[in-house]
Amino acid sequence: MATTLSSQRKSALTAGVALLLMALVAAFSYGYVQGTLVIPSDIGNTFTNIATSIQLYNAGILGWLIILVCDVVVAWALYVFFHPISKNLSLLGAWLRLIYASIFGVALLNLVFVSLLSGGTDFLLLVNENQLHALIMLFLDAFHVIWSIGLVIFGGHLMMISYLAFHTDSVPKLISIFLFLASIGYIVIHLFQSFLPFLDGIIHVLEIVFTVPMIVGELGFGLWLLFRGGKNANT
Numbered sequence: 001m002a003t004t005l006s007s008q009r010k011s012a013l014t015a016g017v018a019l020l021l022m023a024l025v026a027a028f029s030y031g032y033v034q035g036t037l038v039i040p041s042d043i044g045n046t047f048t049n050i051a052t053s054i055q056l057y058n059a060g061i062l063g064w065l066i067i068l069v070c071d072v073v074v075a076w077a078l079y080v081f082f083h084p085i086s087k088n089l090s091l092l093g094a095w096l097r098l099i100y101a102s103i104f105g106v107a108l109l110n111l112v113f114v115s116l117l118s119g120g121t122d123f124l125l126l127v128n129e130n131q132l133h134a135l136i137m138l139f140l141d142a143f144h145v146i147w148s149i150g151l152v153i154f155g156g157h158l159m160m161i162s163y164l165a166f167h168t169d170s171v172p173k174l175i176s177i178f179l180f181l182a183s184i185g186y187i188v189i190h191l192f193q194s195f196l197p198f199l200d201g202i203i204h205v206l207e208i209v210f211t212v213p214m215i216v217g218e219l220g221f222g223l224w225l226l227f228r229g230g231k232n233a234n235t
Contacts, residue, residue: 008081012229015077018070019222025063025070033060038140043133046140050118057118061111068108071101075157081229082164093160096153103150110143148190155186158217165221170232175224178217185210 037049037057050057079094114136127135162179165171189206192199 007230008084009230011077011080012225015074015081016222016224016226016229018073018077019218020226022067022070022074023219023222025066029060029063029067033057033063043137047118047133047136050114050136054115054119058115061108061115064108064111068101068105071097071104075101078161081225082161082168085164085167089160089164093157093164096157096160100150100154100157103153104147107143107146107150110139110146113139114143145194148193151186151190152194155183155190158183158186161221162217170228171221171224175217175220178213179221180217181210181213182217185214 033056037046037053037060039046039049075094075097078097079090082090082093117132117136117139158179162176162183165179166173166176185206189203189210192203192206197203
């Protein structure tokens with residue numbers, strides 16, 4: 001029992017640290033770097049911002065790569081943590097997160113292409129300014145479209161985790177409920193964004209409705225894993 005408890009605690013700590021690290025790095029890469037440099041309605045200024053702050057932009061890409069690695073770590077850690085509850089469901093949850101991470105990795109390639117186009121390579125001699133701006137817009141849009149498709153899969157992962165968490169004796173039921181609501185939010189919002197992007201009014205409302213469950217569910221679960229996960233003998 002002591003060995004099982006030790007394994008549970010280690011996996012909970014690993015997942016908790018990785019989840020909180022992801023939140024901090026996402027605040028930098030998505031919140032600061034992308035929020036500062038990328039202007040969706042002005043590709044000309046976006047290109048200028050990236051080209052003149054290429055090191056900051058590349059630091060943002062590095063942050064995304066750290067998040068990608070953390071996703072793989074979390075997939076493994078949560079599989080170990082929830083394995084005693086249901087081997088099959090915990091394995092399915094892990095595979096869904098790994099599939100999401102693979103799609104996210106493909107999406108990140110588009111940001112690398114933007115970096116290459118903005119970094120003053122010889123390729124720039126072959127295209128004019130309008131073509132360059134069009135390519136950058138294409139890759140930035142492709143990043144969000146591919147990532148959005150991946151987040152539908154991520155919602156499925158969260159749904160599995162919320163179910164497993166709800167059927168434990170240790171995870172607070174409120175956290176499980178918020179995780180389930182967050183999973184619904186990810187699936188619905190990103191299905192709309194991927195296949196019905198012209199319904200931006202509805203998407204905006206959905207984002208408002210599900211923002212709190214997404215933040216509270218994921219952050220609350222990460223904090224619980226870090227400070228409480230695996231400390232009880234029975235998961």
